[in-house]
Amino acid sequence: MKGTEGLLEVKKGFTIRLHALLERHFPERRLFLRSETDTRFIRLRPATQLVAFAGGAAIVAWAIIATAILLMDSIGSGNFREQAKRDQQTFQERLNAMADERDARAEEALAAQTRFNTALERISVMQTELLRSENRRRELETGIGVIQTTLRRTMKERTAAETEIARLQGEAGDGSGAVTAAARSQSAEATMGILTAALADTARERDKISTDAQDALLHADEMATQIALMEEQNDAIFRQLEEAMTVSVAPLHKMFRAAGMDTDNIINQVKRGYSGQGGPLTPISLSTMGEDLSPDAARANAILDQMDQLNLYRIAAAKAPFATPVKSAYRFTSPFGNRRDPKTGGRRMHSGIDMAGPVGTPLYSTADGKVVHAGWSSGYGRLVKIKHEFGIETRYAHMSRISVKVGQRVSRGDRIGDMGASGRVTGPHLHYEVRVGGKAVNPMTYIKAANNVF
Known part of the structure; x- marks a missing residue:
């Protein structure tokens, strides 16, 4: 009992001291409410005032914190928007620059292809002229061989005629034989004149054919020089086209690879959907009389294959969500990925x-x-x-x-x-x-x- 009374005394003393402390800061107040017929008052104890003060302070603190959070979020949102606008503008500028570069590359490729087609046409004409010159040279060589054979035969016939005339002149012994020998001599001389004239004409024709053959050989050398120059120009054009194709195809190939897509499967699917043939990308096919394609034709076909691949990549890129x-x-x-659910607070995909x-x-x-x-x-x-x-x-x-x-x-x-x-x-x-x-x-x-x- 004494222990309980002592505890009560301590508790009572603590309550009195707390009440005195509250009275010092929050003295008891009375709020009078007066009407026409009556006057009443409300007693505001120190504890009540303390609770009201704490509630008001809590409300004010909450308002300050909420306002600060909203202000910070607004400022952060504004910064994000500005950053997004700057990123969007930079991205748009990059798109425009890449579009301009792509158009320039396309124009260069088109111009190079035009020059390449013109060069192929000139090479084809030159090859035709060279083949004609070669055929003419062979015909001239054949003609010279025939003339030489005829000349040798004619010279043998002349020698045989001279031998026959000498024999006839040696056998002549009387007047009638002399008359016959003279007639034969005149006939042999006429024959020799005809043969001499024919030999002279043959010699002139041979000289003319020889001169034409030399001119044809000189023209063939000039054509070979022009063809070599055209080959150098074509090689430069091919290198530009090959570089342009590499620059255009490689980024698209890398883009599909970065997205985890099988480029071979993608290209095959697009080909199945766009299987029409013909048009400007048809491979070059020149008559080679059963021989393999020339290196230029093979390079041209390779470039056309790359252009076809570039077109297929462009079609495939439009059908995948690269935007x-x-x-x-x-x-x-x-x-x-996994995150905290904004509604429930739990983790979910x-x-x-x-x-x-x-x-x-x-x-x-x-x-x-x-x-x-x-x-x-x-x-x-x-x-x-x-x-x-x-x-x-x-x-x-x-x-x-x-x-x-x-x-x-x-x-x-x-x-x-x-x-x-x-x-x-x-x-x-x-x-x-x-x-x-x-x-x-x-x-x-x-x-x-x-x-x-x-």
């Missing part, structure tokens, strides 16, 4: 990326394809699904407005709707997904792969 669905200023708020911006921000298709879903979906809100080639599907969720319908064909850059806050969200943003074969992959893989190309 950003938001072209206006936005804030990247959530990456792909985030199968896309989030891009925050004002409600009504335009959204665009990132590749050519066909709309397979355009409407409400649980959790996603207003959702658009687009099916692309190569087993790829893109999804655009939480939209405020949808501008496409199921079955519609869209191209890269076509507007499909506006950003919003429909579905399971904490604020307006776009939830963007890329799925390959039904499995979600990181969309930034495609966006980053195209940074150095588009």
Whole structure:
């Protein structure tokens, strides 16, 4: 009992001292409420005043902290927007510069191809002239051989005639024999005159043919020199075209590889969809009479193959999501992968990326394809699904407005709707997904792969 009384005394003393301390800072006050017929008052004890003061201080502190948080978030959002604008402007400038360079390369390639075609035509004409000169030279050599054979035969006949005349002159012994010998001598002389004239004409023809053959050989040497110069010019043109093709094809090949796509499979799929033949990219085929193609023709075919590959890469690039669905200023708020759920606070898989911006921000298709879903979906809100080639599907969720319908064909850059806050969200943003074969992959893989190309 004594212990209990002592404890009560201590407690009572502590209460008295606490009350005195509160009285010092919060003296008891009375609040009078007067009416026409009565006057009442409310007693404000020190403890009551302390509770009111603490509550007011807590409210003021909460207001200050909330205001600071909102202000910091606003400043941070402004910085992000400015940074996004600067990045967007830099990206646009890079796109414009690369587009100008690509156009310049295309013009250079077109001009080089024109020069190459002109050079091929000139080489073809020169080869035709050279073949004609060679045939003429061979004909002249054959003619010279025939003339030489005729000349040798004629000289043998003349020698035989002279021998016959001498024999006849030796056998002549009487007057009648002399008359016959004289007649034969005159006939032999006439024959010799004819043979001499024929020999002179043959000699002149031989000299003329020899001169023509020498002129043909000189012309052939000049043609060979011109062909060598044309080959040097063609080699320079080929090198420029090969460098241009390498510069154009290599970044696209690297872009598909960076996105984890099999380039051989991609090219084969595009070829199956675009299997028409003919036109300006038909391989060069020159008549070689059963022989292999010349080195120039082989190089030309290789360049045309690269041009065809470049065109196939361009078609494939338009059918894969190598673009950003938001072209206006936005804030990247959530990456792909495991994250804390903003609603429940637990960990869960985030199968896309989030891009925050004002409600009504335009959204665009990132590749050519066909709309397979355009409407409400649980959790996603207003959702658009687009099916692309190569087993790829893109999804655009939480939209405020949808501008496409199921079955519609869209191209890269076509507007499909506006950003919003429909579905399971904490604020307006776009939830963007890329799925390959039904499995979600990181969309930034495609966006980053195209940074150095588009």
